[in-house]
Amino acid sequence: MEKKEIIVAVAGNPNVGKSTLFNVLTGKTVHVANWPGVTVELKQGVKKYRGKVIKFVDLPGAYGISASTMEELIAREFIVHGEPDVVLVLADSTAPERTLYLPIQILELTPKVVVALTKSDLTHKHGVHIYVDKLESILKVPVIPVSAIKGYGIRELLNAIIDVASGKKGRSNTLVVDYNGLEPFIKEVESYITKSKALSKYPSRWAAVRLLEGDSRLEELMEKAGEKDILDEVRKIRDSIKRSTGKDPSEIAITSRFNYVDSIVKETVVRAAGEQVSVSELLKLLGKAVVDQLERIFQHTVLGPIASLLLLFLMFLIIFTVNTGFPVNVLFDLLGFTELAEFVEAYSLAGLVELTFEIISSSISMLLEAQNVAPWIISLITDGIIAGIGAVLTFLPLIMFVSFFLAVLEDSGIAPRIAVAFNNIFVKFGLTGRAIYPYLISIGCNTPGILASRTSIEEEERMSIIGSASFVPCQARLVVILAFVTTYFKIPLYQAAAVISIYLMAFLVTLTTALFIRRVIFRKKEKPELILELPPIHKPSLKVVWWLTWSYSKHFLKKAGTIIFLVSVLTWFMINYGPTGPVDDISQSYGAIFGRLLSPFLTPFHINPETSWKVAYALINGFIAKECLVETIVLLEGGDIDVDEALLALGLTRVQTYSLLVFMTLYVPCLATLAVIYMESRSVKFTLGITVYIITVAYLISLIVYYILSLTTLYLIF
Amino acid sequence: MVLTLDKVPVGVKVKVVSVLGGYGIVNRLMQMGLTPGTIVEVVNNMGPIIVRVRGVTIALGRGMARKVIVERT
Numbered sequence: 001m002e003k004k005e006i007i008v009a010v011a012g013n014p015n016v017g018k019s020t021l022f023n024v025l026t027g028k029t030v031h032v033a034n035w036p037g038v039t040v041e042l043k044q045g046v047k048k049y050r051g052k053v054i055k056f057v058d059l060p061g062a063y064g065i066s067a068s069t070m071e072e073l074i075a076r077e078f079i080v081h082g083e084p085d086v087v088l089v090l091a092d093s094t095a096p097e098r099t100l101y102l103p104i105q106i107l108e109l110t111p112k113v114v115v116a117l118t119k120s121d122l123t124h125k126h127g128v129h130i131y132v133d134k135l136e137s138i139l140k141v142p143v144i145p146v147s148a149i150k151g152y153g154i155r156e157l158l159n160a161i162i163d164v165a166s167g168k169k170g171r172s173n174t175l176v177v178d179y180n181g182l183e184p185f186i187k188e189v190e191s192y193i194t195k196s197k198a199l200s201k202y203p204s205r206w207a208a209v210r211l212l213e214g215d216s217r218l219e220e221l222m223e224k225a226g227e228k229d230i231l232d233e234v235r236k237i238r239d240s241i242k243r244s245t246g247k248d249p250s251e252i253a254i255t256s257r258f259n260y261v262d263s264i265v266k267e268t269v270v271r272a273a274g275e276q277v278s279v280s281e282l283l284k285l286l287g288k289a290v291v292d293q294l295e296r297i298f299q300h301t302v303l304g305p306i307a308s309l310l311l312l313f314l315m316f317l318i319i320f321t322v323n324t325g326f327p328v329n330v331l332f333d334l335l336g337f338t339e340l341a342e343f344v345e346a347y348s349l350a351g352l353v354e355l356t357f358e359i360i361s362s363s364i365s366m367l368l369e370a371q372n373v374a375p376w377i378i379s380l381i382t383d384g385i386i387a388g389i390g391a392v393l394t395f396l397p398l399i400m401f402v403s404f405f406l407a408v409l410e411d412s413g414i415a416p417r418i419a420v421a422f423n424n425i426f427v428k429f430g431l432t433g434r435a436i437y438p439y440l441i442s443i444g445c446n447t448p449g450i451l452a453s454r455t456s457i458e459e460e461e462r463m464s465i466i467g468s469a470s471f472v473p474c475q476a477r478l479v480v481i482l483a484f485v486t487t488y489f490k491i492p493l494y495q496a497a498a499v500i501s502i503y504l505m506a507f508l509v510t511l512t513t514a515l516f517i518r519r520v521i522f523r524k525k526e527k528p529e530l531i532l533e534l535p536p537i538h539k540p541s542l543k544v545v546w547w548l549t550w551s552y553s554k555h556f557l558k559k560a561g562t563i564i565f566l567v568s569v570l571t572w573f574m575i576n577y578g579p580t581g582p583v584d585d586i587s588q589s590y591g592a593i594f595g596r597l598l599s600p601f602l603t604p605f606h607i608n609p610e611t612s613w614k615v616a617y618a619l620i621n622g623f624i625a626k627e628c629l630v631e632t633i634v635l636l637e638g639g640d641i642d643v644d645e646a647l648l649a650l651g652l653t654r655v656q657t658y659s660l661l662v663f664m665t666l667y668v669p670c671l672a673t674l675a676v677i678y679m680e681s682r683s684v685k686f687t688l689g690i691t692v693y694i695i696t697v698a699y700l701i702s703l704i705v706y707y708i709l710s711l712t713t714l715y716l717i718f
Numbered sequence: 719m720v721l722t723l724d725k726v727p728v729g730v731k732v733k734v735v736s737v738l739g740g741y742g743i744v745n746r747l748m749q750m751g752l753t754p755g756t757i758v759e760v761v762n763n764m765g766p767i768i769v770r771v772r773g774v775t776i777a778l779g780r781g782m783a784r785k786v787i788v789e790r791t
Contacts, residue, residue: 063746
C-alpha cells in the first residue's frame with residue numbers, strides 16, 4: 001500500500017538557495033520540531049499535493065556529509081535515522097562543478113534522491129548550459145531545474161518527489177563511485193564491518209569508505225558498541241594506506257568524488273567563454289559596476305572594516321530611532337529642539353505600543369470594577385497579565401527591525417563580505433571573521449546568536465563563541481539600559497555617552513572572553529583560519545527577506561511571550577503574597593524575602609538598604625529574562641506607575657546607576673540563553689563554569705567601575 | 719621553491735598540487751572543491767585571500783592559503 005505521508009529531507013550547500021526553495025515549497029506551514037536520531041530541532045513544513053501530504057524537513061546547509069562540522073553531522077544523521085522517504089538535494093545550476101558534489105555523496109548513502117538545480121533562471125546570465133536529460137540518465141534519479149524566485153519547476157519537482165517515494169522513478173541501489181587505488185582496501189574494510197552491529201543501519205560500502213576517511217562519528221558508535229577490535233583493524237588499514245601513498249585516504253576519496261563530478265560536468269555542462277556573458281543593456285552594466293565597486297571596497301584592508309562598521313552603525317541607528325526615539329531624540333534635544341525630541345520619543349513604536357497598553361489596561365480595569373470583580377483578580381489581570389503582554393509587544397518592532405536588516409545583509413551577500421572585512425581584527429581575539437554572524441545576531445537576541453555558532457569549522461572557535469556571545473547586549477538589555485539612563489541622566493550627551501560606553505565595554509569583554517576560552521581553557525595557541533564562501537552580491541529579494549524576518553521574529557515571540565507572561569504572573573504573586581498569605585505591604589512578601597537574601601552582594605555599591613532588596617529581586621527576575629528587570633521594578637513600586645517614576649523611587653546615585661547597569665548588562669545570560677549554551681556545548685561543566693565566570697566578571701567589572709567613578713575626579717562629571 | 723596560494727598575485731590562475739594541515743581543515747577545503755588538479759584564480763590578495771574555484775568565490779585566511787601548494791599552469 002502506498003503511504004499517504006511522504007517525508008522529504010532537504011539538503012544543500014550554504015548559499016545554494018535552500019531556504020528560498022523551502023519557503024516556496026511549504027508556504028506558511030513551517031514550524032520547528034524534534035526528530036528521532038537528531039538532537040536538534042529542525043524546521044519542517046507541509047505541502048498537500050496530488051492527495052499526498054508531503055512533509056519537508058530542512059537540513060542544515062552543508063558542503064558534504066563527512067561529519068566534519070556539526071551541520072554535516074546533523075544532516076547525515078537525519079538521512080540515516082530520520083528515515084526520510086526522499087532526500088531532495090539542491091545543486092546550484094550556476095556552479096555545478098562544486099555543488100554536484102553533495103548529491104554524489106548523498107547518492108552513495110541512499111538511492112531515494114531527487115536533485116533540484118536551483119537558480120536556473122540565472123544560468124543564461126552566467127553563460128552556463130546544463131543538459132538535464134543527460135545528467136538524469138547518468139545519475140539515474142530525477143533532476144529538475146527550478147527557480148524559487150520565478151516559481152518555475154515546482155510542480156515538476158513535487159511530481160518527481162512522489163514518483164521517487166512510490167518507487168516509480170529513481171534508482172534502487174546506491175551510487176558506486178570509483179575510488180581507484182582505495183578499492184581493494186574498501187573491500188577489505190567491508191568484510192570486517194559486516195560483523196559490526198553499530199554500523200548495521202549504514203550501507204556497508206559507504207561505511208567502509210567513511211571509516212577509511214576517518215569518520216569520528218562512526219568510530220564513536222563502534223567504540224560505544226564495544227567493537228574496538230574491528231575498529232583497530234580498520235585503523236591499521238588506514239595507516240598502511242597513509243604509509244604507502246603518503247596521502248590521507250580522505251584526500252584520495254574526496255579527489256575521486258570530485259573527479260567523478262568533473263567527468264559528469266564534462267558531459268553535461270557547457271560554459272560560454274568567460275565567467276559572465278557580457279550584458280549589453282546599460283542598466284545592467286551599471287549594476288555590475290556598482291557590485292564590482294562594492295566588492296572592491298569590502299575587500300580592501302582599511303576601507304573594508306570601516307565600511308562594514310559604518311553600515312552596521314547606520315543600521316542600528318535607524319532601528320533604535322524608529323523603536324525608541326533614541327538616539328535621535330537625544331540629538332534634537334542637544335540642538336535645542338526639545339519639542340521635536342519629545343515628539344520623536346512619543347511617536348516611536350515603543351512609545352505607541354506602551355500608550356496602547358495603558359489605555360487597554362485602564363479600560364479593562366474600569367470594566368471589571370463595574371462588574372464587581374474581586375480587586376485581586378483585577379490586579380492580577382491588569383498589573384500582572386496585561387502589563388506582561390505589553391512588555392513583550394513593545395519588543396516586537398525592535399526585534400522585527402533587527403531581523404529585517406540581518407535578513408537584508410544575508411540575502412544580498414553583504415554579510416560574508418563583512419565577515420571577511422572583520423577577519424583581521426577578530427583573528428587577534430582567536431576568532432575568524434565568521435564570528436561576526438553569531439555576535440551580530442546576538443545584538444538582537446543571544447539565543448539564536450549562540451545557535452549560529454554552528455557554522456564554525458573549528459570546535460575551539462565554536463566553544464569560544466558559545467561561551468562569550470551572552471556578553472553581547474541583546475535588545476532586552478538595551479531596553480533596561482535605556483530606561484535607567486533616560487531616568488537618571490538628564491543631559492542628553494551623558495545619556496548617549498553612557499549607552500555607547502556600556503556597549504563598547506560589553507563588546508570588549510565579549511572578545512576578550514573568546515580569547516580567554518581559546519587560550520586558557522583549550523590552551524590553543526594557533527590562530528583559527530577563515531574559510532568562507534562569497535556568494536555574488538545581488539539585490540535582495542523582498543520575499544526572502546520577509547521570510548527570514550518573520551522566522552527570526554517568530555522565534556523570539558514564542559520564547560519571550562511564554563517566559564515573560566509566566567514571569568509577570570509569578571512576580572505578581574511573589575509581591576502580593578507572603579508566608580502569612582496575601583500582604584498589603586510589599587516588604588513582607590516572598591519577593592522581599594528573596595531579595596534580602598541576595599542584597600548583601602549589593603552592599604559594596606552602598607545602595608540604600610531600603611531599596612537594595614528591590615534591585616536584588618529584580619536581578620533574580622532578570623535571570624529568567626532580561627526584559628523582566630524593569631518590569632519587575634515597576635511591579636515592585638505598585639505596578640500602576642510610570643517606568644521613570646518607579647526607577648527614581650529606587651533612589652540611586654548616577655554612579656550607582658551606571659555601575660549597576662554595567663552589572664545588569666554583563667551579569668548572567670537569561671534562562672533561555674543558558675539552556676542554549678548547555679544544548680550547544682553539551683557539557684554541564686562548561687555551562688556551569690561559564691556561568692560562574694560570567695557572574696564573577698560582571699561583579700568585578702561593575703565594582704571596579706563603581707570605585708573608579710566614586711574615587712576619581714570622574715565623579716565630578718556625574 | 720614550493721609555491722603556495724598566498725604568494726600568487728591577483729588575476730593569476732594556478733593549479734592545486736596538494737593541501738597540507740590537519741584533518742578537519744584539509745577535509746573542509748577539499749569539500750569546497752580545492753582538490754589536487756583543480757584550477758584556482760586569485761581575485762584579491764589583501765588580508766584574507768579571495769579565490770575563484772569551481773565557479774564559486776571563496777575567502778581563505780592567509781595561514782590557510784599558505785597550506786595550499788600550487789603550481790603555475
